[in-house]
Amino acid sequence: MSALPTWEILDTSVIGYGKKLNQDRVRSGGTGAANDPVVLAVADGHGSASYPRSDVGAQFAAELFAAKGREFGALVRPGRLPWLRDYARYELPEQLVRDWQTRVWEHWGRQPGPEGADASREEVLRLYGSTLIGAVLAPGLFVAWQLGDGDLTVVDEDGRVRLPLAPERAELGDETASLCMRKAWHLVRVHWEPLPAPERAPRLIALSTDGLSKSFTSDEGFTEFTAGLYERLAARGLPGIEEDVPRWLEAASRHSGDDTTLALAHRADRVGGVPGPDPRATWATAPEPARPWGSGAGADPASEAWDPSSDLSDPPSRLPDSPSRLPDSPSDLPDPTDGTTHDHEETDRP
Template identity: 45%
Template structure:
């Protein structure tokens, strides 16, 4: 499924008449040679759907190829999300809500299958421990995964492992639908675990109200760990969304590297954020910034 990354562009891909404005940035942690995070953000269904994903390679000695694992995780999610959008949201008569929900529930299994296949192929030609013929060393490629598909009618979030998915509505406090409490250690659920799809969490929300959909931000745990508490992190998320509205997407995108770099000095970890901010309905005929 390696075509997913190329189709999405290097990190961000937009569209004329888009329903969402996209953000994306990663910063390497202090003292690290390279980042073990990976991310993609792009529009699908003619700009009507935003697809976001962030993967965080574990980086410890046992996971010494986790940068590859994170990249393949993001690419596999992108490919699975494209198929979900095509099957569940496109066409003159898209399937009903129960069918769409079952398709969403099956996405983690497809993702894990595709990821393990990528690892196995790489191991066949370049085994992690230098011994050909052994079972693939999936642990060497361990990574978490966050993913979102967002339209004006539907929000679906998937999470395997740590990291944060934050919803910022026009009114009311930001929301973290899959938040599992403060992370107190380095252990996390991972794509490298057996039957990893069973550990994935999903948030399914039809957006049937009259108001606009929320802005959605995905970030690796390096960002939230840089704040004293979760409320401070949620306040940062609100600020990102509000600045896009007041200053424009391009201005905020230009500042993201500085903001994330500041966070990385506190957490010491690679720090990545992607987001989709709704375009007001009266502006959806304009070209994106």
């Protein structure tokens, strides 16, 4: 049995050029083992006067996905993929949205703003509006979810760059789907990718808020940046570039004017020339996790604007206070009339 890849993990976030508050949040962690899946999450609070608590909303989104992602990764077992796929596509998105909205409402109850008890649930949720991208890598499976803007970028074994969750139609202007929208789970896009052979695992998986892709004048520039990032990872490994990444994100922020956040998992098949551990060794003996959808689910069904070439060579630079590492985990609503917007105007929180 060939060893499955181990994963190098990195996350970095920089505040938008000239801004006072970073509305992005990021969480990452895991090794890819059966009992320790790789989990990546980036959330982008909408900012502006209409969303004064969106940094808090983004924090809740990243934390909730980190917890749900670990639960999901622990459920991956041979023969379970058909029903797990349905759970990933339908039940997990609804759980994430409902849990986020509940957590926001509870936070408002503890720390109400000027609107106080007279604020409607719809109005309160809007104050915390955020997007979310999350990914889970477990032995034999890669799954990702996206609500709103930002990018999931994948580099395949042959070096090809793809964006599997790119929308069919680009969103207009700064309008985006949001966790604050009623039944937002219907708008979640899901990427489902079984990995039956270790060598078919992606070489790089990167999640980024839209502050990165908006810094390029074309989609081609963004994909070239990702290809260049992978080439440097392949040549130097994560230790060889981790001090450079904040500098590259700062350069992107100067062009986009937005907070810029990146979380990535780099496939590292060997460590010091020795094959990495095989996560499947613990697969069969790992404790059976509880199913997050409860006891009534029934039995398992049968199985089945920037030139990256110059900025990537910039000298390294450290930035403080980059959010990092996975923490412990901690109804129908009125329907907004339209999508939410990112206009990135800084305001003080009420």
